[in-house]
Amino acid sequence: MPERVIKTFDVKRLEILDESGTADESLMPPIEEGDIRRIYELMTLSRIFDERALSLQREGRIGTYPSILGQEAAQVGSAFALEKTDWVFPSFRETGMYVTMGYPLHLLFQYWAGDERGVVSPEGLNIVPVSVSVGTHIPHAVGAAMAARYRRDRIAVVAYFGDGGTSKGDFHEGFNFAGVFRPPVVFICQNNQWAISVPRSAQTGAKTLAQKGIAAGLECLQVDGNDLIAMRTAMDYAIKRARHGHGGMVIEAVTYRLSDHTTADDARRYRPDDEVKAAWEREPVRRMKAYLASLNAWTDEEEDAWKAECAKRIDAEVNAYLETKSQPVTAMFDYTYADVPADLAAQRAEAIAADKAAH
DSSP states (O other): OOOOOOOOOOOEEEEBBOOTBBBBTTTTOOOHHHHHHHHHHHHHHHHHHHHHHHHHHHHTOOEEEEEEEEOHHHHHHTTOOOOOTTTEEEOOOOHHHHHHHHHHHHHHHHHHHGGGGGGGOOOOOEEEEOOSSSSTTHHHHHHHHHHHHHTTOOOOOOEEEEEGGGHHHHHHHHHHHHHHOOOOOEEEEOOOOTTTEEHHHHHHHSSSSGGGGGGGOOOEEEEEOOOOHHHHHHHHHHHHHTTOOOOOOEEEEEEOOOOOOTTTOOOOSSHHHHHHHHHHHTOHHHHHHHHHHTOOOOHHHHHHHHHHHHHHHHHHHHHHHTSOOOOOOTTTHHHSSSSHHHHHHHHHHHHHHHHHHOO
16 A cells, blocks of 8 residues: 655653763753752752651651652752742642742641641642542643633643553543643653553553653653753743743653652562662762762752751751641531531531540
């Protein structure tokens, strides 16, 4: 059968800092040294928060927690390009985004302790509650972006999700709407190579995850997700593009989850030791520190001082969380229905009586 090519596609990849922290100067964007230092500080703060959260979970002070170890650059680098007026739809592994956006960190500890008040964004931040159910928030993000377009709001909407999210129907439905209606939405796929115990190779035959947006009519880019400068550059482009009415964009941030999927997981059961060891050689914090040192923009003394400041700040946030009063037992009933069904009202009365008896 005779064939003719009607359309060809490609997926470009952006990487600026190599694994040793050496920059490709031909690709370096105009970033002030102060901003570079700031995003490195935020990445370090994110890692220290993550370490403390893991400790609190082991102590029984918070519940199951998903570590972001190794993914700090993908989150901080992308969130640094956002404005407070933008809307963010996170999955469950976006601590670095929260840190960068200035979210009160004690609220994150509160949420991971099982108190949903921890994800009620304070005034001035447009971050919707965490989506633990994989991929279900993607159509919601597109809907918010469509609303922004109808209202002619000059904002961007961002949805974060993992490689596992690209295997969900919600992902394809959201992408299809974004391609058709061209709302100001940016999709950040953190490809950390593992969806719990399922490797990326077992999820899809696609050569890249970014290319999944091509069929929907979205602009796509793969980025070295461990390269803080590349992530910041790609996101800055995507956000400006969205705000100026040029439609949605997909950024596949290729990174690696150095920790377990959550504290309920043991990744040693399914990941080869050599693979994890090699991933540590590509991790983002050490890479960025090396780049700053090459500019004489960061010293070991500054590193030690900043880590001490971070630890002090996290201590204060932990104390604020621990001092938060628990909700009354009625809270689990009061915000579910506008008109409470009779059976739920009966359960509420039983819970109140049991609580009084216990105290």
